[in-house]
Amino acid sequence: MIRLEFCGAVGEVTGSGCLVHAPAATVLVDFGVFQGGADARERSASLGPVRADRLDAVVLTHAHIDHCGRLPLLAAAGYAGPVFATPATLDLAALLLADLGRIQEADLARENRRRRSAGLPPLQALFGAADVERVRDCGRALPYGQARRIAPGITARLTEAGHILGSASVELAVEEGGTRRVLVFSGDIGPCGAPILRDPVPPAAADLVVMESTYGARDRPPQAGTVARFREILAEAVRSHARIVIPAFAVGRTQLLLFYIAEAIREGAIPPLPVFLDSPMATAATLAYARHQELYDEELGGLVRTGQIRHDLQSLRVVESVEESRSLNDRRGACVIISAAGMCEAGRVVHHLRHTLWRENAHVILPGYMAPGTLGRALADGAPQVDIFGEPVVVRATVHHLSGFSAHAGQGELLDWLDGVAPQGPRLVLTHGDDEARTVLRERIHERHGILAECPGPGSVVTLP
Ligand SMILES: [Zn+2]
Ligand SMILES: [Zn+2]
Numbered sequence: 108m109i110r111l112e113f114c115g116a117v118g119e120v121t122g123s124g125c126l127v128h129a130p131a132a133t134v135l136v137d138f139g140v141f142q143g144g145a146d147a148r149e150r151s152a153s154l155g156p157v158r159a160d161r162l163d164a165v166v167l168t169h170a171h172i173d174h175c176g177r178l179p180l181l182a183a184a185g186y187a188g189p190v191f192a193t194p195a196t197l198d199l200a201a202l203l204l205a206d207l208g209r210i211q212e213a214d215l216a217r218e219n220r221r222r223r224s225a226g227l228p229p230l231q232a233l234f235g236a237a238d239v240e241r242v243r244d245c246g247r248a249l250p251y252g253q254a255r256r257i258a259p260g261i262t263a264r265l266t267e268a269g270h271i272l273g274s275a276s277v278e279l280a281v282e283e284g285g286t287r288r289v290l291v292f293s294g295d296i297g298p299c300g301a302p303i304l305r306d307p308v309p310p311a312a313a314d315l316v317v318m319e320s321t322y323g324a325r326d327r328p329p330q331a332g333t334v335a336r337f338r339e340i341l342a343e344a345v346r347s348h349a350r351i352v353i354p355a356f357a358v359g360r361t362q363l364l365l366f367y368i369a370e371a372i373r374e375g376a377i378p379p380l381p382v383f384l385d386s387p388m389a390t391a392a393t394l395a396y397a398r399h400q401e402l403y404d405e406e407l408g409g410l411v412r413t414g415q416i417r418h419d420l421q422s423l424r425v426v427e428s429v430e431e432s433r434s435l436n437d438r439r440g441a442c443v444i445i446s447a448a449g450m451c452e453a454g455r456v457v458h459h460l461r462h463t464l465w466r467e468n469a470h471v472i473l474p475g476y477m478a479p480g481t482l483g484r485a486l487a488d489g490a491p492q493v494d495i496f497g498e499p500v501v502v503r504a505t506v507h508h509l510s511g512f513s514a515h516a517g518q519g520e521l522l523d524w525l526d527g528v529a530p531q532g533p534r535l536v537l538t539h540g541d542d543e544a545r546t547v548l549r550e551r552i553h554e555r556h557g558i559l560a561e562c563p564g565p566g567s568v569v570t571l572p
Pocket of ligand 1: 169171270295
């Protein structure tokens with residue numbers, strides 16, 4: 108018998124983790140933090156059903172922290188076994204986990220200052236830098252397509268998921284007394300035809316599929332319209348000698364925007380205007396993308412081989428020091444400043460917004476989802492004034508909210524992903540989506556493939572006899 112226990116991302120999109128109890132071993136697929144909501148921190152501090160001393164191996168689908176952010180916690184609890192992932196995922200996860208550690212430290216220091224003045228005892232850190240390093244030392248590279256025995260009776264193979272660099276779907280083959288059963292975990296499935304990465308590779312055979320459902324209720328907005336709008340804003344800024352500030356996620360979104368800027372320059376839609384990459388995280392992530400050119404799709408592979416992309420991005424400058432970053436405040440003329448964090452809550456981008464929002468001749472592009480309660484959301488909602496570092500800042504710049512750059516497959520692409528495996532009638536479990544998304548996708552799957560998917564909740568167990 109095989110038993111699956113879900114540690115998160117059931118009825119929501121964060122906190123991914125699935126514990127696979129096979130007859131001879133226990134394996135964990137992903138172990139991410141919860142994000143958003145008042146109790147996210149508390150839930151992220153829990154190992155849930157995972158026992159560090161009863162775990163044989165961990166496999167990661169990709170490096171987003173809602174898929175790997177609880178691993179330092181597991182290391183702090185004594186886990187020292189292997190963590191299998193693609194080399195690119197190990198690279199990016201090391202970066203993102205170190206960053207998570209720094210954010211956690213800063214948050215904790217702030218919270219403890221507050222507690223001290225309120226006469227309360229200080230909170231302890233959930234994990235330290237040493238635990239992040241321990242996770243990194245546990246990393247075992249498993250390139251796409253290679254089958255590897257990862258625990259007694261369990262073989263793993265990773266396939267392209269097209270979501271971020273190194274992202275994978277996980278296939279686990281479980282052997283028990285002469286029978287072999289295949290479990291597939293989709294991970295986050297990327298869109299088809301997007302630049303930089305290859306398209307996701309759907310499964311060909313499975314007894315059970317655990318599948319994400321982020322965009323289960325709708326198709327994502329077409330990327331072509333978003334890209335056209337992005338180009339128009341760039342051209343307008345060039346004409347009016349305006350600056351553009353773009354708060355972008357460091358991994359994936361930043362590289363996609365650089366790709367589209369390069370394309371606009373190459374095709375003559377805009378002249379090569381100065382582009383500043385001003386975020387240590389985004390720079391490190393972009394270097395990780397550059398280290399893994401073997402994962403690029405055909406188009407970008409060609410542009411790299413011929414030196415074209417380097418030529419297109421001649422005007423790209425990586426901003427290193429804080430002084431250099433500050434000097435951008437006084438810059439005149441058209442330019443693009445790409446900076447983290449994605450929802451404008453922290454990092455150098457907050458300073459850039461403070462020095463840009465009040466200007467009439469300036470643009471701010473929000474290239475994705477902005478969670479409620481964030482500065483990014485206030486700007487997306489058209490707030491005439493916002494608070495930055497406790498001071499009011501009037502919004503005179505033009506704010507554009509572009510939502511078509513998603514790294515997730517839309518409903519139609521999710522249904523297509525199942526085409527190859529559906530005729531075998533596998534058990535199907537939907538995760539990683541809010542309840543509406545899961546319910547709608549479940550109906551569509553039933554109509555098209557005749558399979559009734561299961562929708563587990565927190566603490567649910569799925570058994571395969
Ligand atoms: Zn993801
Ligand atoms: Zn995810």
